[in-house]
Amino acid sequence: MTRIIPSLAEISHQYDALFVDLWGCVHNGVKALPDAVLALQEYRKSGGKVVLVTNSPRPRAGVEKQLIHFGVPDDAWDSIATSGDSARAAMYRGAVGEKVYFIGEGHDQGFFKPLDIVENPVDIQQVPLEEAEGLVCAGPFDPMADPAEMRPQFLYAKQKGMKLLCANPDIVVDRGETREWCAGALAALYTEMGGESLYFGKPHPPIYDLARRRLAALGKPIRDDRILAIGDGVQTDIAGAMGEDIDSLFITGGLAREETKTGKDPESEALQAYLAQEMSSPTFAIGFLR
Template identity: 65%
Template sequence: MQIITALSDVSACYDALFVDLWGCVHDGVRVYPGANEALSAYRAQGGKVIFVTNSPRPRAGVVQQLEIFGVSPDAYDDIATSGDSARVAMFRGAVGTKVWHLGPEHDAGFFETPAVLDDPVAIERVPLEEAEGIACTGPVDPQADPSVLRPQFLAAKTRGLKLLCANPDIVVDRGNVREWCAGALAELYTEMGGESLYFGKPHAPIYDLARRRLSQIADIPDSAILAIGDGPATDAAGAMGEDLDLLFITGGLGAEETGTPLLGNPDAALLQTYLARHGVVPTYAIGSLR
């Protein structure tokens, strides 16, 4: 593994980037310093950038969110979201037609029928007691411990309901505040004996979607794609599972444990310990995307 100081140190070796958003490009509030500039410069030299995010939102919703955070349209070509991948599965009947939505109301766009499907099933949002399955886009209260849902999950598991997880992330940092994500709820449901279905990183469906989005722009082999992310269990595990080179961002979820200061690089010894503990073998590492 090589610790680099800028994306440009290695970007010439790749024709496309699969870039995570939260923890790499923005912190859930605003874009990170240097991220717009690094990605825009890469695209100006002919590189292609696909944002690959575990956001439960459809692509259009993420575009709107990125504008609010200050992410430049020049920084990317397209977006593949966990929400889009999971939403297609739901409208193909993966968890039935009567679905309990476990998530905040601002995720209601998840239930808009995808235009890419020719014959989608009709999905009806219903209370848990009437549901055939669960669509989990995240906790209603991201500060509450996932265990508060044990009573509902026990009832759902007893009836054999499948839980469709639209965001496999366990936690994210919104600014300086750590929040629970849909992945933590799906993990609890599985631990309780329920069945959870995943479509975001590190699972294959979102990478298939990212490749389809990339193929509409250019024909680029996996050997020329660099994955960029900060999540050991999502971004890193996904890239390794897909046999993609990986640039690991140490200043995201692992900033404290890797000794990564703001806009600085990690402590090499702490980073090696962190990577070994999580079983991550990146090609490169950098403190922040710059």
């Protein structure tokens, strides 16, 4: 049974590294969460390593700028692994062809910046749908719009046999008090319609491979049984940790705050009922990272 803990410090001595989700755990899409920042700073002071593992479609440099904007200090983390970097590597290896139709907002164009970790990258060109070989999705054109609005384009793409590269498997995210659709919702729709979607963020293995490489670059390798994954998404953060056989800390005050009846912490019965419904079994749970 998932154990509810009072603070990260209660268990942090068991782990040499943390894989920490960002949105809903360290910031709320508007500003940093002070208690979470302090908990990570204290953990690093004790010698632990913190790798921020995010389903953001942005390159690592873009996430670093975003953290500064939100007020997350750089002494709260050591490295960053993004779904965007993992997906970009696949794109530049030709996973969906050279001519791609891009789905996303203007600020997502950083996804197409050159990536020096790929040898002999393909020449990616953004083209209209009718000229495309594949789809690249960093998020909806409008995060408040119903994903079903993309059905006409997806029907055409499916009929042409295009693959969709999903740069962010999250279905929804909360920006402050506003819930927005993410790229994962569009990829799920495309799959439901019979198309093929390729995923590179949590809960899928490529981003964990990237996170381990980022962690190894900080010093000596750390065994999986000494890593704790922290996140607020049972179908992304927790499912991914379970798939990688890594212990996990579920932040219930994020996406599942209503279902788990989280005030300061979740109500035990509500938490267990929610986890049973989701067929999820995180190692630990806490209302908010602190």
